[in-house]
Amino acid sequence: MRIDIDTGVCIGAGQCALTAPDVFTQDDDGYSALLPGRADDGGPLVREAARACPVRAISVTDG
Template sequence: MRIAIDTDRCIGAGQCALTAPGVFTQDDDGFSALLPGREDGAGDPLVREAARACPVQAIAVTDD
């Protein structure tokens, strides 16, 4: 699994971090970021739900 965050689109709503806190966090400016070592989703079943929860579709999840 590959996760990409469009930082130009992200508005810092935080829905990803609330939905999948084991994979997503928010940086110092409040925008979405991946936790270190979790760039592949770490098998978290909520990653796709977190992408769907993003109000501006800033997160793309693809299978490798």
């Protein structure tokens, strides 16, 4: 699973970190970031976090 965060689009709503806290966090400026080494954890919560993003800054692809 590949997770991409478009940092130019992210507004720091934090829905990703609330939905999948084992994979996402917020950086010092409040924007979405992946926790180190957690991108492979994937699962349905990661896809739900991408859907929950109000500006669609997160994309999840298989592979």
